[in-house]
Amino acid sequence: MIFKIDLKSSKVTILGREFVLKSDGDDEYINRVADYVAEKIKAVQKNLPMDVISAVILAALSITDDYFQLKNERDSVINGVEDRSRSLVNIIDSRLNVKMTELN
Numbered sequence: 001m002i003f004k005i006d007l008k009s010s011k012v013t014i015l016g017r018e019f020v021l022k023s024d025g026d027d028e029y030i031n032r033v034a035d036y037v038a039e040k041i042k043a044v045q046k047n048l049p050m051d052v053i054s055a056v057i058l059a060a061l062s063i064t065d066d067y068f069q070l071k072n073e074r075d076s077v078i079n080g081v082e083d084r085s086r087s088l089v090n091i092i093d094s095r096l097n098v099k100m101t102e103l104n
Contacts (some may be wrong), residue, residue, distance in 0.1 A: 006024075008023065008027075010025075013034070014038045043062075
């Protein structure tokens, strides 16, 4: 059976242009995403006067950089948790083995 997710349409405005986005997210989330993109574009335009296409590309690179930095941080946290979990499992296993040996 194939499940179909109903997507809702949301209108957002970025740089004076209206876009209709289809998403399973709520309107508040979609607006936050659109506002984030618009703010990144405006920040690029404020610092470096340039045409809109260049500003959008630089903003996309900035957003992608944000994403990769957060992904690397997340991966690092996950790896740390996995390492600690393995260490704890090893400690528990060794203690259980000692108790089992004492009982025999």
